[in-house]
Amino acid sequence: MILPTKHLPPRRAIISVASEVHLLIKRRSTVSSIWNNLQEQHKTSRRVGEVSYDWFILALDFLYLMGKVDYEDGYIRKVKS
Structure with a gap:
């Protein structure tokens, strides 16, 4: 589920989706705006x-557990390393 397997293509693995999501997060983004941007990207x-x-949501959870994003006051933001 997190990594690609024989039955799960690489672009559907959580780590791949999390990478796409991470690139879509701007300075301060709402969950719905990130979701809409991901859907638009997939349409194109x-x-x-x-x-x-x-x-x-699992991808967002994964990013949070990895310490790459933070949630504060209804906004998601990237964590600076």
Whole structure:
């Protein structure tokens, strides 16, 4: 689930989705704005419906657990290393 397997293509693995999501996070972003940006990105690349909202939330959780994003006052922001 986190990493690609024989039955899970690399672009659907949580680590790949988390990478896409991380690139979409601006200075301060809401969850809904990140989700909308991801959907727009997938529309332009003809990957509509490939990532469900559940996988998107799991990707955000993964980024939070890795210490790459933080949640404060309703906004998600990147954590500076």
